[in-house]
Amino acid sequence: MSRILVVGAGIIGLSCARSLLADGHEVSVLDRDPAGDKASFGNAGGVGVTExxxxxxxxxxxxxxxxxxxxxxxxxxxxxxxxxxxxxxxxxxxxxxxxxxxxxxxALAGLSARTYEDMLPLLAELDLLGDxxxxxxxxxxxxxxxxxxxxxxxxxxxxxxxxxxxxxxxxxxxxxxxxxxxxxxxxxxxxxxxxxDPKRIVDRLRVNLEQRGVPMLAGEMAALADGAVVTSAGARLPFDHLVIAAGAWSGRLAKLVGDRALIxxxxxxxxxxxxxxxxxxxxxxxxxxxxxxxxxxxxxxxxxxxxxxxxxxxxxxxxxxxxxxxxxxxxxxxxxxxxxxxxxxxxxTPDSLPVIGRSPRRGNVFYAFGHSHTGLTFGPTTGRLIGELVAGRTPCVDVAPFGIERFQ
Ligand SMILES: Cc1cc2nc3c(=O)[nH]c(=O)nc-3n(C[C@H](O)[C@H](O)[C@H](O)COP(=O)(O)OP(=O)(O)OC[C@H]3O[C@@H](n4cnc5c(N)ncnc54)[C@H](O)[C@@H]3O)c2cc1C
Known part of the structure; x- marks a missing residue:
């Protein structure tokens, strides 16, 4: 079991937190406004498996x-x-x-093929299958x-x-x-x-995770110190593993790690x-x-x-x-x-592929962002993949095309 900090409380970050919690890790989520508006709230609500x-x-x-x-x-x-x-x-x-x-x-067809297999259990857990x-x-x-x-x-x-x-x-x-x-x-x-209602799924997932012991920390990741995220208010949040799932802001955070992402x-x-x-x-x-x-x-x-x-x-x-x-x-x-x-x-991202994988610079940092038009659709599968990568299991989808290395 390790201490894992997930940055971003959108559909992607919360899906990662859920998978990591299921693996028995001690998970916290950091977001500058965990319950505030975000892409995951107001989107078109389409499960676009053909995208x-x-x-x-x-x-x-x-x-x-x-x-x-x-x-x-x-x-x-x-x-x-x-x-x-x-x-x-x-x-x-x-x-x-x-x-x-x-x-x-x-590459995207690999994610698409898993959509319902990963989404249905999530919705069932949240009592939202009827949605x-x-x-x-x-x-x-x-x-x-x-x-x-x-x-x-x-x-x-x-x-x-x-x-x-x-x-x-x-x-x-x-x-x-x-x-x-x-x-x-x-x-x-x-x-x-x-x-x-896409917002209802994210709200219910956030509350469900909180009820299961995942703290939703309000704060903005501003820097990375030795084994800890430092927030703009100066708080130091230590981690064993860090997951960056901060949507359109993730490029800035990858830069703090030393990686380049075009997003x-x-x-x-x-x-x-x-x-x-x-x-x-x-x-x-x-x-x-x-x-x-x-x-x-x-x-x-x-x-x-x-x-x-x-x-x-x-x-x-x-x-x-x-x-x-x-x-x-x-x-x-x-x-x-x-x-x-x-x-x-x-x-x-410019190639329409998300970034899902481990940082080449720091082995304990993982990325999950860049889902463009399909974050609701591929969110649960992304969460599953991050769980598998952190645990060292073979991922259910080949993640090689999603590596951040393609932007170096
Ligand atoms: C108009 C529109 C229609 C769409 N329609 C669909 C659709 O029909 N189907 C579909 O699958 N997808 C759709 N999408 C895409 C989908 O909404 C996104 O891909 C998805 O919501 C991205 O989720 P996310 O968790 O990566 O990002 P977000 O939901 O944006 O969450 C990122 C979070 O990170 C936090 N954050 C950022 N920086 C920091 C920091 N430094 N420290 C702490 N927290 C930070 C933010 O506060 C935010 O809460 C649509 C998007 C839009 C805009």
Missing amino acids: IIPASVPGLVWKVPRWLFDPLGPLSLRTAHLPKLAPWLVRFLRSGSWPDVERIAG LHQVGALWVYETREGFEADRRFYDLRRRYGLVFEEMSGAEAREMEPALSDVVRHALFTPQWSHVS ESERGYNTTLPNPGVSLSCEVIFAERQFVATPLDMGLRIGGAAEFAGLEAKPNYERSKALAELARRYLPGLSIAGGTRWMGHRPT
């Missing part, structure tokens, strides 16, 4: 300028952030060859051109046993009558799920509409416009966008509003009055 295609793909570079000129489009960069973003951006553009896409998809809706998801397209352009990605996913059933716009409307006739083509993916905040926005005036039975992905609508307990959540502006810039909630307005194109009965707007920091 194995990286963001950087061949041909993307030609779409980027068009997106960048649209101030409320799916992608934006704040120019003041460009100098900091440059190394990440260069690596992002370099990761977009087809062989890279195939390699990355193969998982295994009803699939629908990807919708307005144009044959857009649909055909993505065919190679669906074919690649199919190689890993992921199912996509092609349908016409009319068939999609039979399934989801709220959709307008701008939808001409669709794909149904039955393996996808969504949850009732950026890919800021995402949404609006949750308590009285949307329409209903959906499953998550709908508006594939050509890069946003989604999920039917959650508290209303219909419409979100997406990728904004690169760093960790400190103020949110631009016009993005939340723009997405809700855009959704009316697809859901003509949608009422966007009275929505709650939100922004969260997706922790995103």
Whole structure:
């Protein structure tokens, strides 16, 4: 048994803490605000098992300028952030060859294949199995051109046993009558799920761990001294093993260890509409416009966008509003009055692979971050992997592609 300090009380840190506790370790969690807002609270709630295609793909570079000129489009960069973003951006553009896409998809498929095996026991333990809706998801397209352009990605996913059933716009409307006739083509993916409320899972997991003796310490990791984390308030927290699971802030913490990680905040926005005036039975992905609508307990959540502006810039909630307005194109009965707007920091690496593994500098430091669009989906499996790595057991998924060494 060893003393393990986990930094970060999001879905990833708490999943790691849970696995480590199950192995009999003495676990503590440090977060600057354990119960405070974070990416793990306001996300779209999708269990996106098909999300194995990286963001950087061949041909993307030609779409980027068009997106960048649209101030409320799916992608934006704040120019003041460009100098900091440059190394990440260069690596992002370099990761977009087809062989890279195939390699990355193969690595993520390893995580995807374990999703339910690791998530169901977690939800059962938290008495939240009823919060998982295994009803699939629908990807919708307005144009044959857009649909055909993505065919190679669906074919690649199919190689890993992921199912996509092609349908016409009319068939999609039979399934989801709220959709307008701008939808001409669709794909149904039955393996996808969504949850009732991503925050409820994280809140319940945090409370459950606390009740089982895991202290949730409020403080900010500011430095690393001999075998201890030092917080910004000067507290010294000794550990035998340290797990860094601090989401989009993890790059700064890896630097304190002496490791380099290319990780950026890919800021995402949404609006949750308590009285949307329409209903959906499953998550709908508006594939050509890069946003989604999920039917959650508290209303219909419409979100997406990728904004690169760093960790400190103020949110631009016009993005939340723009997405809700855009959704009316697809859901003509949608009422966007009275929505709650939100922004969260997706922790995103340039190759879309998370960082899961041991520090090459310090053998007692482990990393679990960089889950980008799939932290809810791959969180429980990441926790399991960290448990296995700390214990020296063979990990259930090959973690070699997720090593931080790739950024050195
Ligand atoms: C708009 C949006 C939609 C999304 N939709 C989905 C989806 O449908 N499905 C899905 O699987 N994923 C989705 N995601 C991604 C998912 O939310 C993230 O990948 C996941 O929440 C990351 O979890 P985390 O624990 O790594 O980070 P976080 O939840 O951000 O937690 C990190 C924690 O670390 C703490 N911390 C940071 N620095 C320090 C420090 N120095 N000291 C102490 N504590 C520190 C922070 O306070 C924070 O609490 C979405 C994300 C966004 C933004």
